[in-house]
Amino acid sequence: MAFENLTSRMQMAFRRISGKAKLNETDIEEMMKEVRLSLLEADVNYKVVKEFTSEVKELALGEKIMKGLNPGQQVVKIVNDELVKLMGSEAVLVQFNESRPTVIMMVGLQGAGKTTSAGKLGQYLRKNHQKKPFLIAADIYRPAAIDQLVTVGNQLDIPVFQMGTQVNPREIVKEGIKKATQEGYDLIIIDTAGRLHINETLMDELIDIKKIAKPDEILLTVDAMTGQDAVNVSLAFHEALAISGCILTKLDGDTRGGAALSIRKVTGIPIKFAGTGEKLSEIEVFHPERMASRILGMGDVLTLIEKAQEEIDEEEAMSMMEKMMSGSFNFNDLLKQMKMIKRMGAFSGILKFLPGMSQLQNIDKVDDKQLVYIEAIIHSMTPEERKNPELLQRSSSRRNRVANGSGRSTTEVNRLIGTLEKQREMMKRFQGMNPSTLEKMGQNPMSDAASINKGKGKGKGGFRI
Amino acid sequence: MGIFQKLFGSKEQKLKAQKYRLGMEKTRRSMSSLKEVLTSSKKIDDALYDKLEEIFIMADIGIDTVVHFIEAIRKEVQHQSIQNPLELENIIVDKMFDLYLKGEIIDTNIRFNPSGLTLILFVGVNGTGKTTSIGKMAYKLKQEGKSVMLAAGDTFRAGAINQLKVWGERVGCLVIAKEEGADPSSVIFDAIREAKKQNIDVLLCDTAGRLQNKVNLMKELDKINRTIKRELPNTIYESYLVIDATTGQNGLNQAKVFKEATDISGIVLTKLDGTAKGGIVLAIRNELNIPISFVGLGEKITDLDYFDIENYIYGLFADFFE
Numbered sequence: 001m002a003f004e005n006l007t008s009r010m011q012m013a014f015r016r017i018s019g020k021a022k023l024n025e026t027d028i029e030e031m032m033k034e035v036r037l038s039l040l041e042a043d044v045n046y047k048v049v050k051e052f053t054s055e056v057k058e059l060a061l062g063e064k065i066m067k068g069l070n071p072g073q074q075v076v077k078i079v080n081d082e083l084v085k086l087m088g089s090e091a092v093l094v095q096f097n098e099s100r101p102t103v104i105m106m107v108g109l110q111g112a113g114k115t116t117s118a119g120k121l122g123q124y125l126r127k128n129h130q131k132k133p134f135l136i137a138a139d140i141y142r143p144a145a146i147d148q149l150v151t152v153g154n155q156l157d158i159p160v161f162q163m164g165t166q167v168n169p170r171e172i173v174k175e176g177i178k179k180a181t182q183e184g185y186d187l188i189i190i191d192t193a194g195r196l197h198i199n200e201t202l203m204d205e206l207i208d209i210k211k212i213a214k215p216d217e218i219l220l221t222v223d224a225m226t227g228q229d230a231v232n233v234s235l236a237f238h239e240a241l242a243i244s245g246c247i248l249t250k251l252d253g254d255t256r257g258g259a260a261l262s263i264r265k266v267t268g269i270p271i272k273f274a275g276t277g278e279k280l281s282e283i284e285v286f287h288p289e290r291m292a293s294r295i296l297g298m299g300d301v302l303t304l305i306e307k308a309q310e311e312i313d314e315e316e317a318m319s320m321m322e323k324m325m326s327g328s329f330n331f332n333d334l335l336k337q338m339k340m341i342k343r344m345g346a347f348s349g350i351l352k353f354l355p356g357m358s359q360l361q362n363i364d365k366v367d368d369k370q371l372v373y374i375e376a377i378i379h380s381m382t383p384e385e386r387k388n389p390e391l392l393q394r395s396s397s398r399r400n401r402v403a404n405g406s407g408r409s410t411t412e413v414n415r416l417i418g419t420l421e422k423q424r425e426m427m428k429r430f431q432g433m434n435p436s437t438l439e440k441m442g443q444n445p446m447s448d449a450a451s452i453n454k455g456k457g458k459g460k461g462g463f464r465i
Numbered sequence: 466m467g468i469f470q471k472l473f474g475s476k477e478q479k480l481k482a483q484k485y486r487l488g489m490e491k492t493r494r495s496m497s498s499l500k501e502v503l504t505s506s507k508k509i510d511d512a513l514y515d516k517l518e519e520i521f522i523m524a525d526i527g528i529d530t531v532v533h534f535i536e537a538i539r540k541e542v543q544h545q546s547i548q549n550p551l552e553l554e555n556i557i558v559d560k561m562f563d564l565y566l567k568g569e570i571i572d573t574n575i576r577f578n579p580s581g582l583t584l585i586l587f588v589g590v591n592g593t594g595k596t597t598s599i600g601k602m603a604y605k606l607k608q609e610g611k612s613v614m615l616a617a618g619d620t621f622r623a624g625a626i627n628q629l630k631v632w633g634e635r636v637g638c639l640v641i642a643k644e645e646g647a648d649p650s651s652v653i654f655d656a657i658r659e660a661k662k663q664n665i666d667v668l669l670c671d672t673a674g675r676l677q678n679k680v681n682l683m684k685e686l687d688k689i690n691r692t693i694k695r696e697l698p699n700t701i702y703e704s705y706l707v708i709d710a711t712t713g714q715n716g717l718n719q720a721k722v723f724k725e726a727t728d729i730s731g732i733v734l735t736k737l738d739g740t741a742k743g744g745i746v747l748a749i750r751n752e753l754n755i756p757i758s759f760v761g762l763g764e765k766i767t768d769l770d771y772f773d774i775e776n777y778i779y780g781l782f783a784d785f786f787e
Binding site: 037040041042043045046109110111112113115116141142143144145146147148149150151152155196197198223225226227228229230232233250252253254255256258259278 | 519522523524525528590591592593594600621622623624625626627628630631632635645676677678679709710711712713714715716718736738739740741742745764
């Protein structure tokens with residue numbers, strides 16, 4: 001799918017960049033091309049992308065490369081940091097009115113999910129903020145829109161006020177608020193009709209409703225799959241109504257949701273909630289920082305960057321790499337390598353972060369206990385055996401002794417010895433390869449090994465067992 | 466004389482295309498116009514190509530298709546050794562026709578079953594306008610003298626059944642429905658039986674909106690298809706994927722996955738009366754070979770029309786005529 005393509009493309013770009021000591025302008029340009037494509041594929045508005053990438057380019061040029069990161073990772077880090085900054089770093093909540101019932105007005109295009117979101121929001125605020133919600137059905141245009149809200153209300157046990165389709169929405173809102181206030185509800189949610197932002201008559205109707213209802217929040221409901229037009233839509237609604245926030249719906253699809261970034265950048269309005277499923281309970285407070293990495297499409301590579309940065313001593317990693325590449329890798333090195341990995345967290349968890357590893361089918365089956373067993377086996381070897389794996393290969397009595405000492409089967413001992421041997425061979429092979437062969441390997445899990453070679457010791461995430 | 470003038474010179478043609486233009490309301494701000502770009506450029510260079518790229522991406526045509534498209538334009542420019550930016554007009558329109566038609570003759574007419582019931586299935590993600598499109602199409606078919614029946618196969622969304630019933634009343638046709646939560650296949654099964662009994666010409670089947678990454682919902686679609694094939698053996702039926710013009714790159718994913726689940730024969734592009742251009746359908750046609758069959762151009766019952774590539778291109782570059 002598009003997502004996979006993109007991830008692999010980004011990884012290609014990393015590989016081109018990684019391995020250089022310093023980030024020069026050409027590298028940044030190259031990387032920015034990929035970032036730009038990535039953002040455009042995520043439906044971020046063209047102009048927003050243009051501005052954003054040129055801003056980041058400037059930042060990247062001035063920045064020093066942090067210890068523990070290669071230049072490519074550094075660029076991604078800057079891009080991500082800026083995205084997070086732009087999206088806002090924390091969730092923004094609903095403003096409640098202290099002196100009278102809080103009024104929330106839902107607006108948006110047809111089919112964005114206003115009615116469903118109105119119900120979800122009522123349910124959410126009742127559950128998490130102990131509010132007493134009341135819904136007003138002000139969509140008199142779409143056939144059965146009122147039915148839909150009434151059904152949603154019934155399912156959630158929230159009262160729905162309606163006056164049929166023959167009454168002006170302004171009147172409905174006025175009466176609805178009166179009734180809700182009289183009956184002691186402290187949260188009123190108005191479901192308005194979906195409309196095009198260029199339909200002046202209907203936009204005027206919203207402006208009037210706003211005057212009548214004096215809402216504390218006007219929430220624009222936006223379909224997460226919206227393309228380039230998100231900018232026009234949000235600007236038009238914002239200009240007419242001064243909206244206070246957005247609800248991003250249908251985020252449970254496979255869309256990257258770049259619209260969120262466009263809206264945020266051109267209007268400055270925070271995204272407050274996200275619809276994450278078809279059930280009426282499936283709404284959550286929007287976490288902008290998580291959205292940044294979804295839009296960028298880099299997923300958890302970013303997490304790995306952070307982890308690697310914190311946990312791994314560069315010197316140690318460097319000498320390990322040199323060892324691996326020289327083909328003289330032995331059990332002592334394997335033990336050290338495993339300790340490094342352990343410091344970074346669970347093995348199966350780490351694997352998922354690695355580029356290319358996401359394609360690996362049985363990723364969840366990698367057992368962290370295996371690491372413990374391997375350690376036990378290595379600890380049962382004599383110092384000579386650890387340094388010199390051939391000793392074990394030659395003698396079955398040595399292998400049996402190790403198996404007994406570690407409490408593991410001889411099969412397991414044999415497998416470990418075999419694995420180490422394979423790894424040594426593989427490293428030797430890589431040394432003879434040219435970069436294009438290695439890039440081709442980016443499609444399979446061996447891609448990490450590829451980046452190790454090109455990275456000359458900089459590919460922090462690339463440890464393999 | 467430019468190709469636009471040639472194409473839309475006649476009054477009649479212009480009037481028809483005007484409807485698209487009205488629909489595809491020019492964005493009030495920001496979107497650079499093709500005319501502006503071409504007239505303000507002194508020569509054909511990378512800067513000009515960048516501006517063209519912007520125009521096409523802003524229309525949601527999608528990066529891969531845009532890159533492919535620009536490449537085709539570049540080649541043609543080289544081939545004809547054109548230097549005047551204004552001459553690009555012809556090439557752009559030409560290449561856009563190429564991109565859509567791919568040298569084929571696209572017949573977007575509904576394939577009616579000559580000897581019995583014609584069935585049309587509507588699928589798509591949530592909120593694209595399936596039910597509304599069915600209502601409009603029912604009206605259109607009735608105007609053409611067909612007898613029409615509707616099947617309320619969206620038993621999931623609150624109010625969907627009633628929404629279809631309201632359309633049935635407006636158009637004046639029977640709606641077969643069960644209670645909310647019923648098995649959609651059984652609704653369609655009943656509807657086919659009933660339509661056959663009453664000698665109905667066309668049965669339009671609504672389905673629940675489903676995000677394409679939801680496995681169970683896609684399976685449900687599979688079941689619906691099996692039911693139809695069993696009840697109407699050896700009959701070709703249209704499956705229309707309804708896509709909202711505001712949809713961005715995800716539209717391509719939608720088409721890909723729905724194509725796997727059901728035999729999509731065409732696209733109904735809805736909500737083209739906003740500022741969105743719905744360019745993703747060009748990418749869908751380019752990459753997946755699915756043509757656009759109908760367009761929704763407004764909220765009135767008459768606002769569903771057969772797709773016409775000439776008019777669509779006219780709509781995309783409408784500013785040329787102002």
